[in-house]
Amino acid sequence: MASCRGCGRMASMVIPNGVADLFAELVDIVGADGVHVGTFNRALYRSDAGPLNAEPLGVCLPGKSEEVERVVGACARRGVAMTPRGAGTGLAGGTVPLHRTLVVSLARMDRVTELDVEAGTALIEPGVVNSDLDAMVAPHGLRFAPDPSSQVACTLGGNVATNAGGAHCLAYGVTSAHVLELDLVDVHGRRHRLDGPAHEHDGYDLRGVTVGSEGTIGFVTSARLRLQPSPDAIRTVLAAFPSVRTAAESVADIVAEGAGPAALELMDKEAVRCVEPYARAGYPLDAGAVLLAEFEGPEGAVEHGLGIALAAVARHGSADPTIARTEDERARLWKGRKAIGGAVAGVAPDYYLHDVVVPRSRLADVLEEVGRIATDEQVTIVNAVHAGDGNLHPIIAFDRRDREEVARTLRAGERIVEVAIANGGVVSGEHGIGLEKQAFLCEDGIMTAEDRAFQARLRDALDDLGLANPGKVLPAPATCAEAQHTLVPEGAWI
Amino acid sequence: MASCRGCGRMASMVIPNGVADLFAELVDIVGADGVHVGTFNRALYRSDAGPLNAEPLGVCLPGKSEEVERVVGACARRGVAMTPRGAGTGLAGGTVPLHRTLVVSLARMDRVTELDVEAGTALIEPGVVNSDLDAMVAPHGLRFAPDPSSQVACTLGGNVATNAGGAHCLAYGVTSAHVLELDLVDVHGRRHRLDGPAHEHDGYDLRGVTVGSEGTIGFVTSARLRLQPSPDAIRTVLAAFPSVRTAAESVADIVAEGAGPAALELMDKEAVRCVEPYARAGYPLDAGAVLLAEFEGPEGAVEHGLGIALAAVARHGSADPTIARTEDERARLWKGRKAIGGAVAGVAPDYYLHDVVVPRSRLADVLEEVGRIATDEQVTIVNAVHAGDGNLHPIIAFDRRDREEVARTLRAGERIVEVAIANGGVVSGEHGIGLEKQAFLCEDGIMTAEDRAFQARLRDALDDLGLANPGKVLPAPATCAEAQHTLVPEGAWI
Known part of the structure; x- marks a missing residue:
């Protein structure tokens, strides 16, 4: 050692x-x-x-x-x-x-070991793929709400480890809100049952600590997840705006006026121009930004929410929104949002996808600032935003063979995170801290050295051997100064 | 020391x-x-x-x-x-x-230091009374969802310490779901900011650990709370049933069929007979149990939910439910539920109020078992239940001057908690563990000795001096065996 x-x-x-x-x-x-x-x-x-x-x-x-x-x-x-x-x-x-x-x-541990339709819960092993669970419970009128963009491939254990989100987490909350019970194997190999099937817990919220801990306090080998009834009705609308600012202002109004959207996704003009030729989703190529809003639940509530949203987008300059009339039309509108990651391959061979969260009221300013960073650093940034949550996913397209472009990409990414912090945001929405975001935990406004030490006391108490995924989540106090301006460990890029 | x-x-x-x-x-x-x-x-x-x-x-x-x-x-x-x-x-x-x-x-720290209507948040000191915050934000079309029965007196700091609930937490979640950010003063007197105004957090969920920790890892001196829009419409219905079982079965159906109630309160016949002469709420004295259901939100969703509920209660033998037509009628129906604590004084001079949670599907069986315990132990038990959450509040009426009755009261309380555990429940829903429930954390099915040690590692790491509210939440391993059958420390009863 x-x-x-x-x-x-x-x-x-x-x-x-x-x-x-x-x-x-x-x-x-x-x-x-x-x-x-x-x-x-x-x-x-x-x-x-x-x-x-x-x-x-x-x-x-x-x-x-x-x-x-x-x-x-x-x-x-x-x-x-x-x-x-x-x-x-x-x-x-x-x-x-x-x-x-x-x-x-944990990929081999891919069994759903219990499905209790009456209670609306599923007991799963960590290797079950997110959308496989959804497909299994759908015939019972149930679903698992968190829907990360990688849901056809990512596992539920990984969703728990990173406290993953997804477009529909606006209405239903991120992964932590859907985990009732966990089995955690600690670093000594002892299994602990954290919480249980009842909707409450006794003692300290170790279940909550485990969700999002990225394997640094032990390994999850089983989870009891909360399922929820499939909605009676779904209405989906796409609205085009003259600018990112007008789209972001609509988002604030739609939420503040109680429309209760299930999803509220904003894409800027770079995203539209990147994805439309690839996905043919019907996004207008001349838009400054588009907003994809979805409402679900009982019929009356859905119409109510849609009405509020249509009034709000009209006020902010969206003239002729497209409302999906069929399930096929709805799937087509969503295809644009979901295909962005793939479509970026048409711009450059590599991409670097960020994940920051800002208060919803700061969204317009932050997006404009991201635009200025792209110009400054001469990089292409495609913005797909879980706008209702204030969760930005700026995608920087680059070519890793061009070392100079790599440097500009890293610098742009760093500046985006700093803009988020300066606007009262956090450095990770749903991807986790991992290695990538550690240096930013040293920034003023995120954590002080004392705060990190307080966090480390928790980790060290639960992983007293220091053998559970070392070097993740928390930055080392000793390396903070140097990490401050180093996005990734030297030599770690492919 | x-x-x-x-x-x-x-x-x-x-x-x-x-x-x-x-x-x-x-x-x-x-x-x-x-x-x-x-x-x-x-x-x-x-x-x-x-x-x-x-x-x-x-x-x-x-x-x-x-x-x-x-x-x-x-x-x-x-x-x-x-x-x-x-x-x-x-x-x-x-x-x-x-x-x-x-x-x-912390009672003197009773200021609301910031109200951000646009963001829907309030920054408060811990001594602010729960319903005072609600009254302050109501003119802005906002409210704070958790509504413990003691809301006119209890403080928000206490709500955070115990992770308090309330009738409307069925729809909106208990206190933890409404706390965005905390300032925690650790046992060394150092203040830590846990999380922030964005709807996500970085690092381990220390905010979540603090909520419900009953002052055992430090003191909360500030909290940023999430407010939500007041609902457009509210409909309230009271249904009478031939038995507790039929009422409990209605609860399961109403939730499973997606009616989405905001509150779903069950009172047994002892509760009705105790409270009706006192509160004159219009509860039928010949009912085996009553259910108070409330629906709120957009008009269409409310009517949808009410329709599902009316069909469900009719199926389970409730012939003629009362739907409140005015705000006064609604307040009268709620008065019955809220007055139960006071009304018990008409039965006996003292009461011992329990707080256990069971899976909703076990509610009917557990309530019948509580009835058998009352008969066995010759005590009067009044049941008020947050039924949608499976959160029972059996109230045992007794006279503390009668030592023999005190013994039977304690025995009945202990048996109720054991029934909850045997049915997959937990020993505290919203009142906390405090002193009262510690012994039960030693029960099989709640925590093993190893689980308690794992929990203690977390507490000891964050309160490394052992000076933050010692003797609360976690039982001492050494005293588990004796605590097992001692509900309260000797001599601690008044």
Whole structure:
């Protein structure tokens, strides 16, 4: 074991002795097909869907909670650190095996172990894919509300780890609001049941602490999720605006006037021009911005909300909104929003997707400032915004082969985060802190050194061995000064 | 300092030296009228609204956060433990100054320091009374959703400490869902800002941990609360049923069919017979149980929900529900529910009010079991239930002068909690663990010894001096076996 410069904690860097012995024990626990140590597999598990990466010690794929407990116990006895992984769709580097950790993939644990239609709950393993659960419960008139853009691939364990959001979390809250109970395997390999099926809990809210902790206090092996009734009616409208400001002002009015939208997505003109030729969603190419609003629930409430929204967008200069008349038309309008990530490939081979949240009242100013940053740094920034929540996802398109452009991309990203902070925002909405956002936790207005130390006391109390995904979430006090202006660890970009 | 048998932590029992010196410093900080050490005042602050009590070292009333920080610092330097207090309306003994702590009353900190109508938020000090905030924001078309039965007296700081609920939390969630940001003064007297005005947070959810922690990790000196638009329409209906079972079955149907009630309150026949002569709310005296259901929101949604509810109650034998036609009629229907606490005084001079939560599907069985316990133990139990949440409040009426009846009351209370646990429930819905419920955290099905130790690691990390409201929330491992069958500490009943 060595003390890590990056996170200031003890973590296994290289363990010449004991590794072969560890892998032999892992094979005993999960079988030979669940342990990978070769160069190819170690390369496969270097990164998530973002740009950061590091080489793991190896990869282990347990198939059930008891195996996770034994795997963690085997690592704990040898002081080997571990990084949990779901589908690897994350963007902030939370699952990058920094410090040569063992990657513990939970992808094989993909069973829905109990579906209680009457209670409206599902007990799931962490490797279940988000949209698979939704498809399974839909015939019972139920659904799982959080719908990250990666929902066809991302796992529910990853959603819990990052406290993931999605377009419809405006109405229903992010992942934490939908998790009733968790099984957490701590760093000693002991399983704890956090909360239960009742809609309340006893003692401290460890369930809440675990959601969003990115594997730094232990590994979730089971979750009881809250499902909700499918809505009776859904109405979807697309409104075009002369500018981002007028669209953002509509958002503020729609929410303040109690329209109660289920989703309220804003796309700027760069987003429209990028996605329309690719998705053919019917977005007007001459718009300064578009707003996609959805209302769902009982028929009366839906018409009520839609009425408020139509009046608000008209007041802000949207002349002729498109209201979807059929389910096909609705799907087409959503296709534009959902295809943005793919469409950016038409602009440049790589993209860097940010995730910041600002108070809704600051949205117009912040978006205009992001536009100025794009001009300054000569980069293309495509803005897709969960506008009702004030959650911006600026996508910077770039070519990683152009080192100078990479530098401008990083600088633009850093400036976007600083603008969010200056406007009373936070540095991560739903992607997590991972590696990417740690340096920003040192910024004034986010956390003081004392606040970080208070947070670290919580982490160190629950992971007293320092072996649960070391180097994530919290920046090391020692490296704050240097991290301040370094978006990503040196050499970590592919 | 001495190690406390009750909670196993170091806490100041009696501090012969240093007390006079401490009080002199407290007078310097808050002024002479903010420090009370006399026998009369020490007696006044012995208890909350429940039956447990203990004598404090003294009482201190700071007027602003800086004073709280200095008071806590002065105590920390001397190893003097502290117990925070709001209005003292709690029922579980959370604010009882066990271990001769200094009571730090936050009642003087009663300012709403910022009201942002556009953002729908209020920044408040902890001593603001719950319904005072509601009255202040109502003219702006806003309200604060959590509405504990004690809302005309209880403080928002106490609501945060216990994660309080209320009849309308069925639709809007308990206190935690309405707290955006907290200022927490830790046990060293250092203030931390937890989260901020944006609807997301960075790092571990310390805000969530603080809500419901009953002052055991520090004192909240400021909170930014989420307000919500007042509803356009409200409809209220009272339905009478032949039995508690049929009423409970209606509850399950109303929720499962997506009626979306804002409140769903069940009262059994003992509750009706107790409250009707007192409140004259129009509850039918021959009913086996009544259900008070309220729907609010846009007109269409309200009518939709009411329609589902009327069909459901008819199916379960409620022949002729009363729908309030005017605001006066609505207030009269609610008066019955809200007056139950007072009405119990007509049955017996004292009452012991419980607070357990069970899955909604278990409600009918659990209520029938509570009826059997009342018969067995020959006590009168009045049931008022936040039925939509499965949150029971059995009220046991008794006379404390009759020691034998006190024993039967305690036994009945204990059996009720055990029934809740056996049905997959939790031991506290909204009153907190305090002193009263600690023993039950040792029960199988709630927490194992290892789970409690995991919880204690969190508390001990955040209160590393053991001076923040010692002896609350978590039971001491050493005393679990004996606590198992002792509802309250010996000698603590008045």
